[in-house]
Amino acid sequence: MRIAVLDNDRSQADLICQVLTAAGHSCQSWDSGKELLAHLRKDSTDMLILDWQVGDMDGADVVRKAREKMPGNMPVMFLTSSSGEDDIVAGIGAGATDYMIKPLRRGELVARVQAMLRRAYPSQNGAEMLQFGPYVFETRPGRLLMDGAVIDVTHKEFYLALLFFRNIGRPLSRAYIHEAVWIRETQVPSRTMDTHVSRVRNKLQLKPENGFRLVPVYSYGYRLEKLGA
Template sequence: MRIAVLDHDRSEAELICQVLTAAGHLCHSFDSGRDLLAQLRKEGYDLLILDWQVNDLTGVEFVRRAKEKLPATTPIIFLTGSSGEDDIVAGLGAGANDYLIKPLRRGEIVARVQALLRRAYPSQAGAEQLTFGQYVFETRTGRLLMNGVVVEVTHKEFYLALLFFRNIGRPLSRAYIHEAVWIRETAVPSRTMDTHVSRVRNKLQLRPENGFRLVPVYSYGYRFEKLGA
């Protein structure tokens, strides 16, 4: 799942991202509320974690503006240095779904995040088999089926295809795709990504006549569309 962490303390944001990355999520850190809001106009996230005392925006203002850009089901966790009832009531009243009190504990971060993701995305969070119409992704084995027939794909093709299906209608930047699929590979030529996208399109028959369209977004990345949706 894609998670954004907003904290004016960059080292703390990066620590949270390390914990969540180790738990299998894709995590981006921000130290500016306005920067994260600007990013939400381009790409969505499955969950937000934010420090209630961000420098450039109040927690209430950030949650309100973020809710305007995200699906209603997107969970928000806020971080607070106080266990006082006023802060907690204010955060939950603004629309956040849960809270964590600093200093943070690694196990609690993962447990709270996993619980919210399961609640918000019951068909995906922690699932070993994800189904999108005629396509079935078996996440534990890396096997992909189309209309019940196994499609021969490489490891990267599997996760690239799954990334597109999990983000139907959302434009994904090249940088985002690179981080999600190639992860620790720092230098991936642009043509390598294009080749993998072309293979996924062909192997899964992602064509308009089959109800799908996988198209480049000029100077940005790719968008996967389900036609007629």
């Protein structure tokens, strides 16, 4: 899905796009409300994420003007630093679908975005199939195959494996893995994550002869490596 992000904090916008791109979406960011609206006049998007406090325009005005140009079912999520009821009511009243309070949690961001897109575009949310060498991920209903044979994995093992394959060659920190897979579980013992990683490595036979290797990154996290040409 195509997602447009409006945030005049460049590092925040880059983080949002990084997280959503890793989750399989196409993401583009702007730091000006006027530039975003100019883009929407020429091209469409499937979802809009915007900071409520943008330098050149009021967030409510951006949402209202975007709604004039985009289909009514397009989900809009606004980001706010305040948990005050007035800001939230104003955002929803202007046409936003949902909101998140900063600082953002990566796992929660992905979960909320996926849920909003499923509700907005039900016909486009069939069983997505992703293939990486001999491995096939069917995201709904969460089935994993290797060389055509089903691998018995739990829900968390499935999404942990998919997270690694969507980020081949990229070191993933423990904090990032925790937020992406465990989402709302605030206290996850280190050994729990290590156990799940070990099970994924064994069940998927992530070893050189199968073309992949799942390795620890000292004092940081884990990285899935693709071997050979």
